[in-house]
Amino acid sequence: MSDTVTIASHFEDAEQQREAGLMGMWLFLATELMLFAGLFGAFGIYRGLHGEAFAEAARHLDLPLASINTAILLTSGLTMALAERSVQAGLIVVARRWIVATVALGAVFLVIKGYEWHHEFAEGLMPLLGLPFDYDGSHPAQAELFFDFYFAMTGLHALHMLVGLGALAVLWVLGRPQPGPRADRYIRQMRITGMYWAFVDVVWVFVFTSLYLLRS
Amino acid sequence: MNRPIRALLLIWLALLVVLGLGVGVALLELGTWSLVLNLALALLMAALLVAVFMDLLHAAPVIRVFALGALLWVFLLAVMLPVDYLTR
Amino acid sequence: MSEPETHYLNDGWTLRSWLLTTDHKRIAWMYFATITAFFFIGGLAALLVRLELLTPAGDMVDSDTYNKLFSAHGIVMVWFFLVPSIPATMGNFLLPLMLGARDLAFPKLNLLSWYIFTLGGLFTMTAVIAGGVDTGWTFYTPYSTLFSNSAVVLAASGVFVVGFSSILTGLNFIVTTHKMRAPGLTWMRLPLFCWANYATSLIMVLATPVLSMALLLIVLERALGIGIFDPELGGDPLLFQHLFWFYSHPAVYIMILPGMGVVSEIITCFARRPIFGYTGMVISIMAIALFGFIVWGHHMFVAGQSLYAGILFSFFTFLVAVPSAIKTLNWTATLYGGRIRFTAPMIYALSFLGLFTIGGLTGVILASLAVDIHLHDTYFVTAHFHYIMVGGMVTAYLGGLHFWWPKITGKLYSGPWSIVAALALFIGFNLTFFPQFLLGFLGMPRRYHAYPEEFQLLHVMSTLGAGVLAVGYLLPMVYFGWSLWRGKPAGDNPWDATGLEWRTTSPPPKHNFVDTPTVTGRPYDYV
Structure with missing residues (x-):
């Protein structure tokens, strides 16, 4: 296989190049994991200190909508895995369809998320940029802290989604029928994007659990 | 794969x-x-x-070690950070 | 001996051939240039601080300016010199050579790291100098959130950005060490410099993101007007310190571990002996990297942390002394019975050994809870960490530079002058910082620009020492510069050292080796 693959001049062979790329991505995701660990650590400390207030604030969020949204994101994880599988089987045309499906699901997720944000803005639950915070519960100060974290966490996650969608768009454009060496590279790019996409799902699972589900 | x-x-x-x-x-x-x-x-x-x-299941052994390591570090933060708050 | 006809330095002379290079050796040079500039800017701030402290009265600058000066010194030195120093320059240059590789695993990423570093650095520098930041290098809340000007947000954003440069460098080094080793170069045959950079990289990848998040939360708090660390909402300013030191204590090991790697290379070469207890050294390096993560609370003993957390962190801090002591012992044992040559690199390495030991032992004193109540935030602490950061890291940095300069440039520098510079560093350093142990013990607090008259003698000694130290820093610039024009060709291996980097020409060719080398035995094969 190695005679049909483009190898950068500093690598010995295709195997070394492929494994180096994968390892780099795993390490990058370890870094991302620690980034979010810092955020969740801070949230966890406050959840411990102000349990009752945070649980009450959590009940002000739209759980049904967020649950549907979580299901949509998990489904996009499936379509992404299917896209990867198709590329590995050499079915580029099929893979591009799965990419379109993944992008569509990701976009729907972001639209629903945006609708939720707008809803909270309208209800006066968006304590950013000096906007009024109009909260009817019994711990307004700590609830404000909760909503600060809500926007920081969901915002940071949405930012990661946008990066992922951008990468998918590039993959879609690149994914025209190609000669051998480029196809190998395409498989690697697909694999790396797929890992990133699944990681963004993992992050969302914890965002969802921390913010929406811990309500008692 | x-x-x-x-x-x-x-x-x-x-x-x-x-x-x-x-x-x-x-x-x-x-x-x-x-x-x-x-x-x-x-x-x-x-x-x-x-x-x-x-696909960690099919990843190389060294990658699985990395994944375990990352988990360990999250664990370090998760265990050591609350120590102060739980004992204040 | 003559130079090779073509090498990485004469392979293209245009600005473009430098700014768009993916050659790790040229990128190392770009880092050398950038961090040297940052070092002298940070040094200038330190000089002004020392001049102010010549007299007891706060007469040269007012207290606000003084706050900005020591903040500028700390921010520039820690974030833009010490953290990248050895890994980004010598690590970048030597790691692929020592591994027998043609380049790092991700050459373009390496170039990107330099751009991120330089742009972030310049950005922060502008904020620090033009806007003025008075929080100290640590950006503690609530100083940085409730009581500061907007330059703090810009400075913290710059540090946030620079963090990604060290993450990407660390990632690159780890993958390179795993995947690019020459045939026969097993893990237990790696030079300790490689191990040290590997451990450093692990810390960079695992710790830096937590700092990034802490800084991001400050920036969000300021930019969006929210209250993550605001006590009025039930937030906790100490939480910032926890997240900050989760990175910044391991960062101390980011700064010292590569220095330990350099010293291991130098001592073995100039004592002509293999390293004593290679396996123990490897285990200690990795143990320091791991233990470094569970001691951060010793920066917060008197900050309002719980007593029980204090006891736990104090205990772990004592534990870190064990691998550090093993390393010191092994270096000393390596010297025993060796045929020692007192060249400039060796003098730097021996200085490191002494100064690091003093810095480490005073660290044990500070780790004791009760003693720390007396010594915290005094000059004792300042002296302690300067013994590690300057006495340890900067000394090792200069030692490494002197050791590998002939390899990097293909030229020899002046032997006598370099010995003068190494001695000036040792004498100037001790004169500057030893009096500060006494000052701190007598109760002189850090970060004050005026002080009672009885402290003046010690402060004058310290300022004089800083002058000598400056000579020790400037002199190498002169003879290194001179060697580039007039230096004799160095030949492939002027020190008669082992290690793959000495098996290629000086300066190395663009792709490092004409034929990929193979390794057949353990490192430090000196007899």
């Missing part, structure tokens, strides 16, 4: 079931039990995603 479609679909279904369970547990409002169960279910979903959708 080539994960069969059936396995992927099954994992997807499992994820949705665990999601439903998590929402159910949260709605029952069992206090501390909800907290523990919800965190456990979240970990389960994350494990499924990492093992199958990120």
Whole structure:
């Protein structure tokens, strides 16, 4: 296989190049994991200190909508895995369809998320940029802290989604029928994007659990 | 590398079931039990995603060591950070 | 001996051939240039601080300016010199050579790291100098959130950005060490410099993101007007310190571990002996990297942390002394019975050994809870960490530079002058910082620009020492510069050292080796 693959001049062979790329991505995701660990650590400390207030604030969020949204994101994880599988089987045309499906699901997720944000803005639950915070519960100060974290966490996650969608768009454009060496590279790019996409799902699972589900 | 479609679909279904369970547990409002169960279910979903959708199952041994290491470091933060707050 | 006809330095002379290079050796040079500039800017701030402290009255600058000066010194030195120093320059240059590789695993990423570093650095520098930041290098809340000007947000954003440069460098080094080793170069045959950079990289990848998040939360708090660390909402300013030191204590090991790697290379070469207890050294390096993560609370003993957390962190801090002591012992044992040559690199390495030991032992004193109540925030602490950061890291940095200069440039520098510079550093350093142990013990607090008259003698000694130290820093610039024009060709291996980097020409060819070398035995094969 190695005679049909483009190898950068500093690598010995295709195997070394492929494994180096994968390892780099795993390490990058370890870094991302620690980034979010810092955020969740801070949230966890406050959840411990102000349990009752945070649980009450959590009940002000739209759980049904967020649950549907979580299901949509998990489904996009499936379509992404299917896209990867198709590329590995050499079915580029099929893979591009799965990419379109993944992008569509990701976009729907972001639209629903945006609708939720707008809803909270309208209800006066968006304590950013000096906007009024109009909260009817019994711990307004700590609830404000909760909503600060809500926007920081969901915002940071949405930012990661946008990066992922951008990468998918590039993959879609690149994914025209190609000669051998480029196809190998395409498989690697697909694999790396797929890992990133699944990681963004993992992050969302914890965002969802921390913010929406811990309500008692 | 080539994960069969059936396995992927099954994992997807499992994820949705665990999601439903998590929402159910949260709605029952069992206090501390909800907290523990919800965190456990979240970990389960994350494990499924990492093992199958990120394909850690078929990754090289050194990658699995890295994944364990990253987990250990999250654990360090998660254990050492609350020490101060729990004993103040 | 003559130079090779073509090498990485004469392969293209245009600005473009430098700014768009993916050659790790040229990128190392770009880092050398950038961090040297940052070093002298940070040094200038330190000089002004020392001049102010010549007299007891706060007469040269007012207290606000003084706050900005020591903040500028700390921010520039820690974030833009010490953290990248050895890994980004010598690590970048030597790691592929020592591994027998043609380049790092991701050459373009390496170039990107330099751009991120330089742009972030310039950005922060502008904020620090033009806007003025008075929080100290640590950006503690609530100073940085409730009581500061907007330059703090810009400075913290710059540090946030620079963090990604060290993450990407660390990632690159780890993958390179795993995947690019020459045939026969097993893990237990790696030079300790490689191990040290590997451990450093692990810390960079695992710790830096937590700092990034802490800084991001400050920036969000300020930019969006939210209250993550605001006590009025139930937030906790100490939480910032926890997250900050989760990175910044391991960062101390980011700064010292590569220095330990350099010293291991130098001592073995100039004692002509293999390193004593190679396996123990490897285990200590990795143990320091791991333990470094569970001691951060010793920066917060008197900050309001719980007593029990204090006890736990104090205990772990004592534990870190064990691997550090093993390393010191092994270096000393390596010297025993060796045929020692007192060249400039060796003098730097021996200085490191002494100064690091003093810095480490005073660290044990500070780790004791009760003693720390007396010594915290005094000059004792300042002296302690300067013994590690300057006495340890900067000394090792200069030692490494002197050791590998002939390899990097293909030229020899002046032997006698370099010995003068190494001695000036040792004498100037001790004169500057030893009096500060006494000052701190007598109760002189850090970060004050005026002080009672009885402290003046010690402060004058310290300022004089800083003058000598400056000579020790400037002199190498002169003879290194001179050697580039007039230096004799160095030949492939002027020190008669082992290690793959000495098996290629000086300066090395663009792709490092004409034929990929193979390794057949353990490192430090000196007899």
